[in-house]
Amino acid sequence: xxxxxxxxxxxxxxxxxxxxxxxxxxxSALISIGAILAIFPLLFGLTTVLERKALARIQxxxxxxxxxxxxxxxxxxxxxxxxxxxxxxxxxxxxVVHFLAPLVVVIPPLLAFAVLPVGRxxxxxxxxxxxxxxxxxxxxAVELGVFMAGWSSHNKYSLLGAMRALAQLLSYELPLLLSxxxxxxLTGSLSLVGIVEKQSVVHGGFLMGWNLxxxxxxxxxxxxxxxxxxxxxxxxxxxxxxxxxxxxxxFTEYSGFKxxxxxxxxxxxxxxxxxxxxxxxLGGWLPPFSFLAWIPSWLWFFGKLAGLMVVxxxxxxxxxxxxxxxxxxxxxxxxxxxxxxxxxVAGLWHFTSPWPVALRWLLGGAVLAAPYLMFNRAFExxxxxxxxxxxx
Amino acid sequence: xxxxxxxxxxxxxxFSIGLGGALIRRNAVVVLISIELMLNAANLNxxxxxxxxxxxxxxxxxxxxxxxxxxxxxxxxxxxxxxxxIYRRYQTNQLEDISRLKG
Amino acid sequence: MSLPFxxxxxxxxxxxxxxxxxxxxxxxxxxxxxxxxxxxLVFLRLDAxxxxxxxxxxxxxxxxxxxxxxxxxxxxxxxxxxxxGNSPGFGILLAVAVFSLLAxxxxxxxxxxxxxxxxxxxxxxxxxxxxxxxxxxxxxIGLLLTAALIGAAVIALPAPTNPTNPPxxxxxx
Numbered sequence: 014x015x016x017x018x019x020x021x022x023x024x025x026x027x028x029x030x031x032x033x034x035x036x037x038x039x040x041s042a043l044i045s046i047g048a049i050l051a052i053f054p055l056l057f058g059l060t061t062v063l064e065r066k067a068l069a070r071i072q073x074x075x076x077x078x079x080x081x082x083x084x085x086x087x088x089x090x091x092x093x094x095x096x097x098x099x100x101x102x103x104x105x106x107x108x109v110v111h112f113l114a115p116l117v118v119v120i121p122p123l124l125a126f127a128v129l130p131v132g133r134x135x136x137x138x139x140x141x142x143x144x145x146x147x148x149x150x151x152x153x154a155v156e157l158g159v160f161m162a163g164w165s166s167h168n169k170y171s172l173l174g175a176m177r178a179l180a181q182l183l184s185y186e187l188p189l190l191l192s193x194x195x196x197x198x199l200t201g202s203l204s205l206v207g208i209v210e211k212q213s214v215v216h217g218g219f220l221m222g223w224n225l226x227x228x229x230x231x232x233x234x235x236x237x238x239x240x241x242x243x244x245x246x247x248x249x250x251x252x253x254x255x256x257x258x259x260x261x262x263x264f265t266e267y268s269g270f271k272x273x274x275x276x277x278x279x280x281x282x283x284x285x286x287x288x289x290x291x292x293x294x295l296g297g298w299l300p301p302f303s304f305l306a307w308i309p310s311w312l313w314f315f316g317k318l319a320g321l322m323v324v325x326x327x328x329x330x331x332x333x334x335x336x337x338x339x340x341x342x343x344x345x346x347x348x349x350x351x352x353x354x355x356x357x358v359a360g361l362w363h364f365t366s367p368w369p370v371a372l373r374w375l376l377g378g379a380v381l382a383a384p385y386l387m388f389n390r391a392f393e394x395x396x397x398x399x400x401x402x403x404x405x
Numbered sequence: 406x407x408x409x410x411x412x413x414x415x416x417x418x419x420f421s422i423g424l425g426g427a428l429i430r431r432n433a434v435v436v437l438i439s440i441e442l443m444l445n446a447a448n449l450n451x452x453x454x455x456x457x458x459x460x461x462x463x464x465x466x467x468x469x470x471x472x473x474x475x476x477x478x479x480x481x482x483x484x485x486x487x488x489x490x491i492y493r494r495y496q497t498n499q500l501e502d503i504s505r506l507k508g
Numbered sequence: 509m510s511l512p513f514x515x516x517x518x519x520x521x522x523x524x525x526x527x528x529x530x531x532x533x534x535x536x537x538x539x540x541x542x543x544x545x546x547x548x549l550v551f552l553r554l555d556a557x558x559x560x561x562x563x564x565x566x567x568x569x570x571x572x573x574x575x576x577x578x579x580x581x582x583x584x585x586x587x588x589x590x591x592x593g594n595s596p597g598f599g600i601l602l603a604v605a606v607f608s609l610l611a612x613x614x615x616x617x618x619x620x621x622x623x624x625x626x627x628x629x630x631x632x633x634x635x636x637x638x639x640x641x642x643x644x645x646x647x648x649i650g651l652l653l654t655a656a657l658i659g660a661a662v663i664a665l666p667a668p669t670n671p672t673n674p675p676x677x678x679x680x681x
Contacts, residue, residue: 047578110538130647155568157541160576164534176580179573203631407618409509410640412554412646415517417610419524419547424605425669426528429596434579438540441571447562448608456554457622464637467559472642474559474566475649479656485578489620491559492582499641 018309021048021136056318057280058088071295071330091273093164099270103167110165115267115274117158121151122281129288132205132298132311144205145197146290149190152244155282156182162275163263175263177247178253184344185243185250189286190235191352195359196293205289209297221303223296228377229359232268235292236352238321241290242383243344245283248329252337278309287321288314300400345390354384412453420446431499433488437481458465512553519546533579541572556629 017021025044033105062077062085069076078084103112122220128144130136156179163175197203214222224230235243243250253263264275291297298310327377335343358377366371419442430486448470456465491503523543530536542566551560638646 110535140557142629143557143561146558146565150561150569153565156569157538160573161538164576164580172580176577179577183570183573201632251650375529395537406620408513409622410614411513411517412550413614414611415520415550417607418521418612421607421610422521422524422528422605423525424606424635425599426524428578428599428602430528433531434535434575434582435528438536438575439528441540441575442527442543445544449547449550452551452554452556452559456556456627458624459620464627464629465634467556467634468637468642469645470559471562471634472645472649474562475653478566478571479653481574482660483656483663485574486664488578489581489664502601503652 018133018311020309021132023262025276029280032104037224037267040163042137043405045127049123049137051319053123053284054277054279056315057084057282058070058092059222060322061091061276062087063322064329067323067326068330071382082236085194090220093289095269095273095366100269100271101266103266106118107167110161111266111284112271114162114165115271115278116156117276118155119274119281121154121158122278122285124289125285128205129285129292130209130297132290132309133316135298135311136206139204139206141202141204141207143203145193145203145208145289145293148205148285149193152282152286153186154191155278166263166266168266170289171263174265178263180337181246181250181253181344182244184341185240186353188236188344188348189240189244191349192233192240193289193293195233195355196224198356199224199229199363205292205297209292213295213299215303215398221296221297221299221301222302224294226375227362228381229355229362230294230350232355232358232381234290236348236355236378237290237294238287240344241286242325242328243340244277246284246397247279247283247325249332249335250336250340252340257306283322284327287318287325291317291321294304350384350388351373354381406455409453409457412457413450416446416449418452419443419449431501433491433500433503437480437484437488438440440484441481449472453493454472512548516546516550516553519543520550532582534576536656537572537576537579539574541568544568544572555627556628558634 018150025041028044029041065087066076066078066084076084077087080086080090102108108159125148127138128136128140128147138147159178159182161173163173165170166172193321194219200208202208202211212222212224216222216226225234242248246254264272291314298314300306300308300313310385358380362373362377362381423439423442423446426442427436430436442447448456451466451470451473455464491497495503515567522541523539523546527536527543531540545564548560548568551563606616
């Protein structure tokens with residue numbers, strides 16, 4: 014099954030071998046770029062259809078089912094619609110910044126895909142020293158695009174939506190960054206390829222050494238994915254762009270293709286940060302059990318990505334939206350302290366390595382559970398359970 | 406023109422542009438922008454000397470630049486907070502109008 | 509003078525010039541961000557990969573956003589373009605003079621020879637040095653950042669209101 018696992022790598026080597034040696038680095042880079050540009054927008058299209066159908070079923074209605082088999086070509090229809098719509102720019106808007114804002118929102122997630130290892134030996138840009146840092150850097154570059162979009166529309170609701178979105182992005186960036194630090198601490202390297210390879214130890218003969226199967230990894234994964242949903246402006250953190258709250262927030266004044274670019278950028282950002290979470294905590298392209306290693310590595314990665322998308326769509330359909338002050342309180346007064354406690358737990362895990370596994374789990378779990386319960390108790394004291402009185 | 410000289414000239418030009426901006430402009434935030442340009446010019450100097458100078462294993466250049474970036478970020482934060490507070494009190498952000506301590 | 513360096517130098521200096529001469533303040537902030545991205549690319553060319561990425565992460569991702577936030581929060585009711593200072597000529601003259609002096613000093617100086625071994629900026633090396641030779645500056649930076657964080661939050665908060673009056677709308681978070 015190794016041939017199937019390495020099929021894309023061998024294909025790429027074959028195509029690169031047809032060109033003279035001088036052009037080969039360029040052709041190799043072009044093939045990687047082409048592959049990323051082909052796969053992830055296609056995944057975006059399929060995810061939008063899946064999301065609409067899944068949300069519809071949660072809300073007891075069928076969802077799009079006309080275009081294509083069971084409605085799965087809906088994204089093609091949506092793409093054609095957004096390409097042919099009239100591009101309206103407000104008269105008082107700042108034209109250059111208005112034009113550039115969608116680009117600044119879409120390009121960083123595409124850059125981020127370059128460092129994600131999607132399979133064994135399948136990473137477009139193998140930065141051995143600073144892979145994770147590159148990813149986090151392009152994550153912060155999106156904020157300026159959000160601001161540009163909101164300000165250039167010359168619309169006070171866009172600006173308000175942009176300021177809220179920016180406040181949310183900045184607040185949830187800290188738990189995101191801090192929850193990746195234990196992984197770096199215990200791997201000893203910022204290289205994403207190295208992080209995946211470190212998780213390839215096999216415990217007990219069958220269980221892979223995913224970072225999820227450690228106390229700091231489990232808590233870190235939960236914190237990371239909550240912060241990732243907030244960074245991607247997705248429900249239940251989608252106040253800055255919720256239709257019932259502020260029309261469309263910072264991209265109210267965008268129509269047609271530029272709106273589609275914002276939408277694309279948001280979903281691509283979600284894929285990118287989910288991909289990072291998979292690499293850091295869920296073992297990247299590794300299978301959970303070593304007897305399943307015959308399934309190709311890239312299939313594992315995209316399978317995990319699909320599973321995470323299903324979970325996110327499920328969350329969107331079931332959880333209510335958080336208010337702005339609840340959002341900020343959640344980030345600063347819960348996620349950030351828990352991320353710091355997680356650092357401590359990771360340190361404890363490292364220094365108690367001779368101990369038996371159950372004892373280390375107990376210690377880690379206790380150190381994590383204590384602040385969690387204290388926060389819960391403080392929260393409940395400040396916000397007691399609401400009582401409702403009904404008219405009889 | 407050695408590469409070191411080119412980088413140093415670029416840093417000198419960036420520094421002068423920042424200096425000119427800090428002297429000419431009256432808006433407090435734009436003066437802060439010019440100050441950030443000057444700090445970045447100094448960082449470029451450090452890295453150019455580290456890369457093209459003797460003994461690069463000591464990593465003196467990047468270490469100093471890391472600390473300089475941290476200090477500049479802290480200074481920008483405090484400076485902007487001051488500007489916001491002054492705006493709230495005096496309703497202006499022109500530096501000429503904020504002269505109560507003068508003479 | 510290779511082509512990438514010339515292009516990056518043009519980007520940096522052009523962005524800096526636009527940032528200090530632009531009348532619309534928000535454009536000045538965005539040009540600063542552009543200039544800083546160009547500078548980060550120059551850092552990457554100087555084999556300081558870590559520093560280049562940290563530059564974008566901190567400066568473009570945080571400081572530039574802070575600057576545009578402050579520009580937004582201090583916009584007056586008047587037009588977003590300001591009057592130029594009393595004597596712009598003096599400032600330009602001084603800047604040109606400083607640049608001429610620096611350029612003359614640089615071109616007539618002789619620099620020590622570059623070492624043959626290429627420098628490797630590893631994250632492990634940075635961490636090592638942070639914990640050994642530079643541990644005192646590290647702790648000082650920690651104190652400085654904490655003080656700056658608390659100070660900036662306290663300064664920018666709206667003034668506490670009288671309990672009898674309703675609180676004013678907190679514009680800044």
